[in-house]
Amino acid sequence: MYNDLKRHDRIKLKIFVRDDIWDRVTEGGFTEASHITKTTNISWSHENLVNLFVRRLLNNSSVIEYYNLESESIVDDFDKQIDLLKRIFPDKVETGNNPETFRWMTNRIQDGSGKSAPRELIHLSEMIRQQQVNRIERGEEEPDGDLLFERSVFKPALREVSKVRYEQTFKAENASLSEYTDQLKGQKSEQTIDTLSNLWGTSPIEATSIVDRLVKAGFFERRDVKGEVTYWVPFIYRDALDLVQGKAVS
Template sequence: MNRVELLKQVSFGEQVAEDEVNELADYFVETNQWDRIVAGKIDIVRGEKGGGKSAIYALLMSKADDFFDKSILLVPAEATRGQTVFKDLAADPPTSETEFVTLWKLYIVTLVAQQLREFDVKHDRINEIYDPLEEAGLLEKQLNLRSLLRAAQDLARRIVKAEAFQGELTIDPNTGAHTYGGKIVLREPSKDQKLKGYITVDHLIEVVDAVLAGNRLNVWILLDRLDVAFQDNHQLEENALRALIRAYGDIRAHPQISLKIFLREDIWKRIGATGMREASHITKYVVLDWNQSTLLNLVVRRILKNDVLVKEFGLDKEQILKDASLQEELFYRFFPQQVEQGPQKSPTFKWLVSRCADGTKRTAPRELIHLLRSILDEEIKQLERGRPAPDGDQLFDRSVFKAALPVVSDARLHTYLYAEYPNEKDYVAKLEGQRTEQTPESLAELWGMSRSAAATKAARLVELGIFEERGTREQTSYWVPFLYRDALKMVQGRAEADEEEN
């Protein structure tokens, strides 16, 4: 087949998991971490942006029927696409942590109750759940997450302010039967209040757990996209997530209900930086980590998803995926051995991984996939301009690799860093055109501040992966990773404080 026509049919997939839900089962690398998540041994999945959290979430939801066969109901607490349900909280956020915790609990218990009703679950205590939630306006015939969140927030606010949401005992005019009109309160009600039908949110959760246990059911509430929901307001984000972790800690005592929280590592570190007692009790978590072998396996899976390549080159997909050495062999069948030639230069895959790594030395699949897509686009452009195709089965000429980097670098800088950390934008922007290695002295001069203030700001940028800290405590320097260099048009070398700017 003509090389250009062949490449136009090739795809490395989408960068964002939500855009390729149907293909994830073919792409996904089932690691020990995945096995632990599926087994229910993990509640909190942490990872870098683009590190695979949403892929795991999407893959779990795609296997909902398999989980149902094991008596586990998977319940998404967020819209999988479009504007997030929690975005509305920014306009009128809860005013206290107690209100936020109550909001989370009401929202979660209603989601579970909605599932119980949808599957027509039977139990002699089921109306202890339905009646108070219906009276409070939370349980509706048709689930609408946005509407539910608004109702839960309104009720949480009233509970906290008044310590009781007043309801009344009513009589069904048709049957004459008394209907339970539970009054949802913040604190444990007295004996007299209990007789009048008062109930706490925590008691509701206990009843839900008992009903699930009686039916040998488990419910997993999946919470993803929390980074998108609150990205415009870091203080609200911290408040929301602290409250969620508190709610998680309380709900964890009820084994039939599990919260599965997908959270970005930088956000986790930020909310923990000012202290979070509940964090020390969290043991069922995993931090997603990628190394060269797992990233190579991911890339090979995406290569083998292209039927045109499998057919054109006679590839045995099953055999290749069983053998790590065959995976490496396949990669170098299509890619050059080195991008930069020389005995001291890295092989191509290591070069790709290093160019997509941030200052923490971690490479997220999203950037690697983006770079491969850009390499593919650049190769097609060069072939269309008349450049000869590489020899043999090699699909990509080494000349396209560096040409593809600026696209990835620019996306990382603008759609991640500047968009999510606007307070750091002015400091990072001043690095444009500067040397790739900075010192506290050179940064102090560049930013117009004292050396100690510059070192403090640099430490913040180290946390965000803009800098990699090197040297010793006495002679510290800050190295900008390749991932950001092209977008900032930086010059290789070490900056000096007295260096004259051109």
């Protein structure tokens, strides 16, 4: 179809494929890939996600009126976009040595590849808004000053996003792996080949093969600290499986 449409001057076909799906399609060889002669990779940095979020926010006339904003000047100035985030969000979700709120959001939606997707950011934003609306409808205190959101609404919102990401995306796309990830429910968030082998009832060799597939699928992040290799479950999947912070011991 791609080749057939190339002969038309006024019709252009664009195919958008996630990196992990493209890797799956081309695994083992895909000769037809040579027909696709012009490609580009779309990556979402933290700054790109800030810009995406602010642009969506500026489509809300109530927000513009409430803060007396000039949309064009904010879109053209990244520093003003950061300033706007500071006006609507509390400084941090978690106190102590933790990132500021929007960085916390993008960190929490990363998968094992370290990538944050706009889909999860938008979903998290919607859930944060819903949690805040629920607080107001219950008659609880409204946020201080100009803030739109209380600190307490972020973690419950993340739980909802985690469940949807795990059930409707990860399990739907990795049905053969979900029988192993389901067994992690209530376990520690950092595992080794030995602990996973014991949990799954497999040999270390079999466990390694399964883990390699889970790393490729973005469920695990492989970490090597002073020669010790462990497998860390990113935050986006932890609430869905009720994982406990810490490292499992065999």
